[in-house]
Amino acid sequence: MDELRTHYHYFSNEEGDGYEIYSCDIPEVKGFGETYDEAMADLRNNLKRYQEKKMEAQSLMETAILAYDAKDYPKAKAIWERLSSTDTDAMVNLGTMYVKGFGVAKNIETAFALFNRAAEQGHEVASFYLGGMYENAIGVNASKSESIRYYTVAAEANMPTAQLKLGILLRNDDVYESMKWMIRAAHAGESQAHSLLTYVSNQSTANDINVAFRMMDESSQRAKIESIITENLAPILASDGGGVELVHYIGGDTPEIWLRYLGACSGCHLGPTSTAGMILEQFESVIDKKIVIYLW
Template identity: 90%
Template sequence: MDELRTHYHYFSNEEGDGYEIYSCDFPEVKGFGETYEEAMADLRRNLKRYEEKNMEAQSLMESAIIAYDAKDYPKAKAIWESLSATDTDAMVNLGTMYVKGFGVAKNIQTAYALFNRAAEQGHEVASFYLGGMYENGIGVSASKEESIRYYTVAAEANMPTAQLKLGILLRNDDVLNSMKWMIRAAHAGEAQAHSLLTYVSNQNTANDINVAFRMMDEASQYAKVESVIRDNLAPILASDGGGVELVNFVSGDTPEIWLRYLGACSGCHLGPTSTAGMILEQFENVIDKRIVIYLW
């Protein structure tokens, strides 16, 4: 605590003059005193008590998890109830017990209230659970809008399953963000995202680049990509009643082309030896060999 990062202000009111100091790392912990030195000493005492309380809560949480895993639900419930006034992990764990009916009577409304309190304090797992409740109408009226709102909080906290959920839910309403989240979920190792999203590239083996394409500005590169879709891909795919549309183009050392399957191609999850391979070949011939293509 010798290197505290703090803010302070001097105040004057009916009770007298003094200082208020709070820690930048733990802004909820404050110190008060008639002098700066007294306020700093009070802050240090309060930070010590705060750390001791957190260590005690951590130890209790570990005991509760051990009890829960051993199916000693009454003990786990008692500990999490004792911590649930302030500890968001305890709120979520207790809420999960009420969802499953483990050691308590199943109560979705109580679970919702606990998840909601934790989500309001930034707990991403609670937000994910609320997203699922609104998506499926569990304990609440189903709401796609609310589901997306809560899933977004969890997705932005790098939860791959939430990113997958957003990719699916936004599919027909916001294609760009739908693909953005699906790509992030796939890169995070989400298995279903891998099965839905087709990725093709020769970037690991291609050494030559199209210098003329790389020298274009981004708008010209985008227009060139669109011309490949219009002039090269559309006639081929149209013969089978399908097509693709350009969702996004990301320029750079390894350009990314995001495409959405249309018509008869919609829902195709094909490997690089079939339609996806043909699409990659067309872009390699006209655009560049060192590219990445995402198709969904």
């Protein structure tokens, strides 16, 4: 409380004059008074009540979770219903009960409404669930655009599974966005993203650095990458009816090359022991080993 960050304004209207002060950290909690000191005292009292209610809700939430895990669904439901007027976790947990039919009659419409309320208040898990409902036509008409919209909210909140979903859904529509999310999911440890996205690099063994390449501006570096694809890789991959295209290039000390497979590409997904390894070798022969290649 001693380091309370606030913002205030003075108001004057037909009902009187005074101050309104709110917490910068919890904007919904405000204090009012005829003087600044009175408004600040009111704010501190309201913040105290807010924290007390929050602690009570946390205790109730823990009790509900224990009850749910013990299959005491009526007790869990009663608590989550009580909290669901304001607590988004309670909304999501209650919605999950209606999806599964645990302790309640299965009701997808009610579940959707609860998830939607929570999502509107920024709950990323609720957004992820809505994305799944729109993707799989659960209680709603299937909508790829809506599933992408909701998955994006969850993905931007750093949910790896949502990032994976976006990577898959966007693959044929926006390959750059698809790869961006798939790479983020893989780096976050999402196992399926690891299996779908190919990553190859020998940067840990790099000794000789191609200084001339790194002195080029990024557009010139990109042109060099394109020439390697056209002159070195295309003839080799075309013999098997395949190919690659450059999706994105990030320069810097360790350049990143994002490639998309085209057509047939036997063994491409098997990493450095197969086609992906050959692709890496072609880039290393022209640049150096301090590069990273992603293939999708």
